[in-house]
Amino acid sequence: MSGGKDNLLWLRVALVALCFALPSLTLIPLGGLWLWEKGYALYWVAGAFAFVGLAFLFQLAMFRRLDIPLRGPRDVELPEDAAADSWSPRETQAWDAVLDVADTVKVDDLTSWSAFWALGKRTIDAVARKLHPEQEKPLWEFTAPEALTIVEQVAVRLKPVVANNIPLGDKLTIGQMIRIYEYRSLIDVAQKGYDIWRIIRMLNPATAVTQELRERMSNQMYRWGREELAKRLARAYVKEVGRAAIDLYGGRLRVEPEDLQTHVTEATERDRRAAAKVEAEPLRLLIGGQVNAGKSSLVNALLSEIRAGSDVLPLTNGFTAYELKREGVPQALLLDSPGLDSTAEPLQALVEEAANADLVVWVASAMRPDRDLDARALEAIRAHFAERPNRRRPPMLLVLSHVDRLRPAREWSPPYDLDDASNAKAASIRGALEAADADLGFSDEDTIAACLDTGVGLYNVDAIWAAITEKMPEAQRAQLVRTLQDIDKGFDWRKLRTQAANAGRIIAKAVFSGGERRP
Numbered sequence: 141m142s143g144g145k146d147n148l149l150w151l152r153v154a155l156v157a158l159c160f161a162l163p164s165l166t167l168i169p170l171g172g173l174w175l176w177e178k179g180y181a182l183y184w185v186a187g188a189f190a191f192v193g194l195a196f197l198f199q200l201a202m203f204r205r206l207d208i209p210l211r212g213p214r215d216v217e218l219p220e221d222a223a224a225d226s227w228s229p230r231e232t233q234a235w236d237a238v239l240d241v242a243d244t245v246k247v248d249d250l251t252s253w254s255a256f257w258a259l260g261k262r263t264i265d266a267v268a269r270k271l272h273p274e275q276e277k278p279l280w281e282f283t284a285p286e287a288l289t290i291v292e293q294v295a296v297r298l299k300p301v302v303a304n305n306i307p308l309g310d311k312l313t314i315g316q317m318i319r320i321y322e323y324r325s326l327i328d329v330a331q332k333g334y335d336i337w338r339i340i341r342m343l344n345p346a347t348a349v350t351q352e353l354r355e356r357m358s359n360q361m362y363r364w365g366r367e368e369l370a371k372r373l374a375r376a377y378v379k380e381v382g383r384a385a386i387d388l389y390g391g392r393l394r395v396e397p398e399d400l401q402t403h404v405t406e407a408t409e410r411d412r413r414a415a416a417k418v419e420a421e422p423l424r425l426l427i428g429g430q431v432n433a434g435k436s437s438l439v440n441a442l443l444s445e446i447r448a449g450s451d452v453l454p455l456t457n458g459f460t461a462y463e464l465k466r467e468g469v470p471q472a473l474l475l476d477s478p479g480l481d482s483t484a485e486p487l488q489a490l491v492e493e494a495a496n497a498d499l500v501v502w503v504a505s506a507m508r509p510d511r512d513l514d515a516r517a518l519e520a521i522r523a524h525f526a527e528r529p530n531r532r533r534p535p536m537l538l539v540l541s542h543v544d545r546l547r548p549a550r551e552w553s554p555p556y557d558l559d560d561a562s563n564a565k566a567a568s569i570r571g572a573l574e575a576a577d578a579d580l581g582f583s584d585e586d587t588i589a590a591c592l593d594t595g596v597g598l599y600n601v602d603a604i605w606a607a608i609t610e611k612m613p614e615a616q617r618a619q620l621v622r623t624l625q626d627i628d629k630g631f632d633w634r635k636l637r638t639q640a641a642n643a644g645r646i647i648a649k650a651v652f653s654g655g656e657r658r659p
Contacts, residue, residue, distance in 0.1 A: 227390075234266070241259075426494055435476060438590075438592050439474060442604070491517075496622070531618075535618070537608065538582040539588050552591075552596060
């Protein structure tokens, strides 16, 4: 009984509070109506924006004065116009073509279904011509499953755009949108009625002029907002269609993720006899250089055990593969190459092996000024990938060996500060690095000075590992493109046999089930 009285008391208090609040709450819509009729609404909006801006500046100044961060740490996001890191050079060119379409998009490109389709087709055609320039009609260079996949991808990517940018985009049903579109003719009727009202309103010229100016400003702001929204949606549509089209015509949709995780290329299958068996396609790290440059010594240092021949005479006969295991490094094969000499055969073989590599570590001796052979080999590798825009060139590092033998020859007490000009040994190493970079086309951050002689003492092997680890993301992107192309280059007769068998079963089932239904 007591609880009922308490509830009744609270109800009476609430009713009294509501009676006091209602008159005040009615001032909000009535005040807005008064501002609109008197023509002060835009001034009120401008004043509100100015007040908010001043408050924001005051808050910013106070946060800086108190040394308070404005936002917490967050993941770095790529700009929306950035090309994907895993794309090949030709795919990046296709993305530039997509951005050109997005930059020239017009508001009218999304006013009807036919215009909507034409804009998408123009985007897809721009990508197809970049990725299949050899085809007269590149637009149809995809399979039926790929077409279904691209529809799925575009739909998934556009869903948040529609839900977050179109008013009630996540609430209106398709039927409601169709009905709204069918009633669009009522807009013209309303516009004609409003024009008649504007003529009648001229009976009071003073009020009419003020309201006419206000409405023109309002209509201009509405038109600008509508056009800006439509343009942003059109650009987003073009970009999402473009990204999906690059995946489509680049052949990425032909490969299922599980196939990519288990596929092993022919080059790796060949090297399995020399290395431990691997479960999936590994990274392929190629070590190259001239005879006696220190390649095998580098392999030994990276493997932390003597597994490659290292002596005054070259003992490596052909390419040798080693399974590379190190914490924090993905599954990899380390490929030791035969040393280059003046003949053409080793150079051609090295270029062919580099075509299957994901990272190239070039070893050059600091004591050998004759680097023409190194330069020709590196230029041949770079030219090989420049002629194949569908492939990503693997990242390349330069290890400058034998720096312990530089002048003064008898001095060797690492580590050295290469910026210390007063130290003769450091100055010699720095000069050798700069000369090697200029001769072989490497940047300073991609070159490591090293001593690989275990008798003298290994120097900078950790720096080599750090440089390799830093290049791993780029190497993995090169590996992805290489593996995708290897999967797609052959004809899978076993899959064709399975497809034919499945089709036969479906046809047989349809024939026999149809026969059973006949009287």
